[in-house]
Amino acid sequence: MTKKAVVLYSGGLDSTTCMAIARADGFEPHAMSFAYGQRHSVELEKARIYAPQIGAIAHQLVQIDLRQFGGSSLTSDQEVPKDRPMDDEIPTTYVPARNTIFLSFALSWAEVLGAFDIYIGVNALDYSGYPDCRPEYIHAFETLANLATRAGVEKTGHYRVHAPLLHLSKAEIIRVGQDLGVDYGLTHSCYDPSPAGIACGRCDSCRLRLKGFAEAGLEDPIPYETRDAKN
């Protein structure tokens, strides 16, 4: 019997590549997306359409409201930074404890499904400076998962949090996805798309993506308002 895995899926380049890796690893991917009050919620409509096309067996859309706390330019009316220098500072697009909340819901669904594997497309190189995208963070969540659950008490299974993109550059991620047949036309990455869903080309996320395609020697198939891979 094929084993199930829960894959955190935003519809973006990283999580779509993650889904392809989960399939290549022999899992039935169960996709989980979040409506958390993000300004780029146009991505969710696309995620709903693309999830079955890229091989998800099931897709859960979880509704939560991180606007009620604020604290991020992605969940408030604060402006998303454009063309900012890519330094080591944690940017305003950091959403407090977002990955911890996402992984907690993934764990809850995994436990109900009888799945022991969770995939998350975080990345420690081109990670934009987010604390909850670091290897030590992922390991700490895996430890927690095995203490938090029935299986942790009853020793009937061991949870694993897979972060297969952790040590890859954006260009390497794109090459891995290319090899696995990912159609990057079915992905989007922009933090601040136009009302029609066109990527801005200037936020951190667009620039990392464009730089990745440039370094991989490939053409990004999605349209942009502006194409600027400069840092």
Next chain:
Amino acid sequence: MTKKAVVLYSGGLDSTTCMAIARADGFEPHAMSFAYGQRHSVELEKARIYAPQIGAIAHQLVQIDLRQFGGSSLTSDQEVPKDRPMDDEIPTTYVPARNTIFLSFALSWAEVLGAFDIYIGVNALDYSGYPDCRPEYIHAFETLANLATRAGVEKTGHYRVHAPLLHLSKAEIIRVGQDLGVDYGLTHSCYDPSPAGIACGRCDSCRLRLKGFAEAGLEDPIPYETRDAKN
């Protein structure tokens, strides 16, 4: 300046005692409650009214839907067990990864507030067999919190997860609360109250509570359909 703490608050006996302890520890308690699809959601209306009465500075009600996964008698149409033998088995009222989800939201709000202290009223003795009420679980979450956040990267503070009831019996919790002036008439504990909000007296939660008051030599001030502290 008084420091802020986020206190997970269901309106029950344990979390209300926890709020009193947070105040006694010198914190301004910020209460956080969850509408998660629980069948005993009558508790939320009471929590909203009681929170300021018991000293919360602010109160956030977080809406999430754990019914979409199921997996528990508290979040499905499965029957809540009554008069069951209190053994070591994990009961059907266990909600997969619930405390992990609750603590994740508490961490998110704490980070926005600039608070580094989170209180949770879990209990390892009378804990009804839930995996996410054990000391090793709480420690693992504290480790995670310090890796998941800005402060973990920037070393501007250290998160602490306080579980002051962890090693207390229900009778001891009630005595601590009594000493701190908690009005237990402003609490409720039942997993399956009547439509009018009257406690059943027969679920695990009611029985642990009644047993606690009996052992503390005190009268429980709330009304019950049935009073049966037997195990």
